[in-house]
Amino acid sequence: MGGRIADIDFAAPAPEVAQQLIGVTLLVDGVGGRIVETEAYDRDDPASHAFSGPSRRNAAMFGPPGCAYVYRSYGIHWCLNFVCRAPGHAAGVLIRALEPTEGLATMRRRRGVEDPRLLCAGPGRLGQALAIDPALNGRALYAPPFQLLPAPDAPRLVLVAGPRIGISKAVEQPWRFGEAGSRYWSRPFPRGG
DNA sequence: AGTATGATTGCCT
DNA sequence: GGCAATCATACTG
Numbered sequence: 001m002g003g004r005i006a007d008i009d010f011a012a013p014a015p016e017v018a019q020q021l022i023g024v025t026l027l028v029d030g031v032g033g034r035i036v037e038t039e040a041y042d043r044d045d046p047a048s049h050a051f052s053g054p055s056r057r058n059a060a061m062f063g064p065p066g067c068a069y070v071y072r073s074y075g076i077h078w079c080l081n082f083v084c085r086a087p088g089h090a091a092g093v094l095i096r097a098l099e100p101t102e103g104l105a106t107m108r109r110r111r112g113v114e115d116p117r118l119l120c121a122g123p124g125r126l127g128q129a130l131a132i133d134p135a136l137n138g139r140a141l142y143a144p145p146f147q148l149l150p151a152p153d154a155p156r157l158v159l160v161a162g163p164r165i166g167i168s169k170a171v172e173q174p175w176r177f178g179e180a181g182s183r184y185w186s187r188p189f190p191r192g193g
Numbered sequence: 194a195g196t197a198t199g200a201t202t203g204c205c206t
Numbered sequence: 207g208g209c210a211a212t213c214a215t216a217c218t219g
Contacts, residue, residue, distance in 0.1 A: 039200065047200070049215095057214065074201050075213030081200085094200055124201045166200055186201095 007150040010065035010084045010141075014040035014091040017084040018177050021093060022159055023151030028130040029144075031103030033120060034151070036182040037096040039164045039175055041081075043089050046169035050090035060138040061090040068146070070127075070137040077124030078132045082141060096165075096176075097121050099184040100129070122186035162189040 008020050018040040026032045041048035049058045049071065060069040061083055069081040069092050081092040098120035100107055107119045107129040120126040141148055151157060158180035163171055165187060178185055 041200070049200075052216075055215070071200080072212095072214070074199065074211080076211065077201055079200070092200095096200085122201070164200070168199085 006148040007154065008148065010082065011086065012084065014042050014084050014093055015175050015177075017082065018093045018175065019159055021082070021095070022177055022179050023154055023157045025101065025147075025149035025151070026095065026098060026130075027102055027147040027149070028132070028136075030147070031106050032130055032147075033098035033101040033184075034179075035095060035097075036099050036179040036184050037186060038177050039094040039096055040091070040177075041094065041175070042091045043085075045173070047164060047167040047171075047173070048090075048092075050092070054090075058090070061092050062088055063138055065089075066141050068136050068139050068141060070132055070134055072134075073124055078127040078134070079123040080127055080130070080132045080136075094123055095126060096123050097178075097182075097184050097186045098126055098129075099179075099182060117184060121184055125186075160189045162191075 018038040050061045064087045085091040161174045164176045
């Protein structure tokens with residue numbers, strides 16, 4: 001089916017894609033791990049980069065679903081999103097945390113820390129650990145260097161949800177999702193997990 | 194042109 | 207808990 005990669009339907013609304021992605025293994029050049037935390041951003045979402053219309057930075061969000069949207073955060077970090085819904089809709093899912101499983105030594109070297117819980121816990125840390133950079137902006141997620149591997153135990157995954165982090169608008173929207181009980185979140189969820 | 198604001202992190206007290 | 211780093215974008219004039 002068009003738009004479907006691994007077990008993910010990128011044509012679906014962002015909150016659904018954000019939940020489908022939990023448990024999926026994300027690798028960039030063979031380095032990465034299981035996605036344990038995501039956030040959804042929709043086109044008509046005051047907290048989204050796409051809310052104010054197309055710009056040079058968010059152009060990838062207005063492109064086809066199933067591609068990467070890479071942006072610079074606070075002038076320092078490179079953060080990775082997956083574009084979803086129809087082309088031009090400009091919805092996306094921010095990948096916020098991984099449970100590291102592949103390329104631990106590489107990620108430790110890139111991050112400069114040993115603790116596996118500090119390698120990919122947060123969008124900026126994840127970007128550094130996976131060497132996310134602007135060259136990946138707009139690239140398809142179904143082709144190298146990206147790999148998305150289905151979660152073998154997806155039906156058994158238990159998810160938690162809560163408000164998104166670091167935003168000032170639409171703060172009450174519970175569009176942050178995580179794998180219940182994971183020790184690799186960027187921050188705890190308010191009540192569950 | 195100038196100013197304010199971030200989908201953050203790490204270091205400081 | 208506070209705050210600097212650092213820069214693209216948005217908003218003001």
